[in-house]
Amino acid sequence: xxxxxxxxxxxxxxxxxxxxxxxxxxxxxxxxxxxxxxxxxxxxxxxxxxxxxxxxxxxxxxxxxxxxxxxxxxxxxxxxxxxxxxxxxxxxxxxxxxxxxxxxxxxxxxxx
Amino acid sequence: xxxxxxxxxxxxxxxxxxxxxxxxxxxxxxxxxxxxxxxxxxxxxxxxxxxxxxxxxxxxxxxxxxxxxxxxxxxxxxxxxxxxxxxxxxxxxxxxxxxxxxxxxxxxxxx
Numbered sequence: 001x002x003x004x005x006x007x008x009x010x011x012x013x014x015x016x017x018x019x020x021x022x023x024x025x026x027x028x029x030x031x032x033x034x035x036x037x038x039x040x041x042x043x044x045x046x047x048x049x050x051x052x053x054x055x056x057x058x059x060x061x062x063x064x065x066x067x068x069x070x071x072x073x074x075x076x077x078x079x080x081x082x083x084x085x086x087x088x089x090x091x092x093x094x095x096x097x098x099x100x101x102x103x104x105x106x107x108x109x110x111x112x
Numbered sequence: 113x114x115x116x117x118x119x120x121x122x123x124x125x126x127x128x129x130x131x132x133x134x135x136x137x138x139x140x141x142x143x144x145x146x147x148x149x150x151x152x153x154x155x156x157x158x159x160x161x162x163x164x165x166x167x168x169x170x171x172x173x174x175x176x177x178x179x180x181x182x183x184x185x186x187x188x189x190x191x192x193x194x195x196x197x198x199x200x201x202x203x204x205x206x207x208x209x210x211x212x213x214x215x216x217x218x219x220x221x222x223x
Contacts (some may be wrong), residue, residue, distance in 0.1 A: 043213045097209060097210040098206075098207065102158075103156045106154070
């Protein structure tokens with residue numbers, strides 16, 4: 001049982017480039033989330049999804065886009081990368097929004 | 113508006129002693145509280161939780177205490193071990209709402 005998987009583990013982007021961070025879960029969870037964690041800071045919610053086809057903004061959605069075409073996958077798209085998007089990105093999933101969330105291992109992104 | 117606050121960014125404890133990590137919250141509607149542990153280069157993992165109908169929950173060396181009147185949550189680790197060195201996040205939810213996370217406390221256990 002893989003749980004939540006994320007790819008890639010690391011990525012360096014140049015300013016203005018775009019990329020997609022992949023997230024897949026095999027627990028049949030309806031709820032999925034994207035967080036970012038800046039150095040010395042907590043987890044900030046970027047976007048979340050309550051099921052296939054339904055997404056909503058979190059605290060810090062600017063500069064990001066998401067889609068949820070299947071229960072398993074919840075990719076995060078960065079358009080026009082900026083240095084302020086240098087962070088570690090975590091994907092998570094849960095059965096219910098108030099339940100324990102299961103996290104992926106993270107993607108460390110550097111934008112230079 | 114930070115609804116869940118961990119006011120100590122870091123804590124250093126001697127191996128074998130008790131580690132106490134604290135968390136304060138402002139939303140009186142929160143009714144479920146969790147602690148997560150995070151090692152470097154890994155995602156957070158669930159550690160222990162408590163519902164607002166309880167004031168204490170134990171799991172081995174880990175105990176979580178909830179003081180609803182003070183809106184305060186604490187995690188006790190006894191005895192502390194080197195493998196407990198990690199960042200600890202508290203989180204809370206109200207009803208069916210999403211979890212709200214604190215900023216985290218970095219715990220270092222010294223041999």
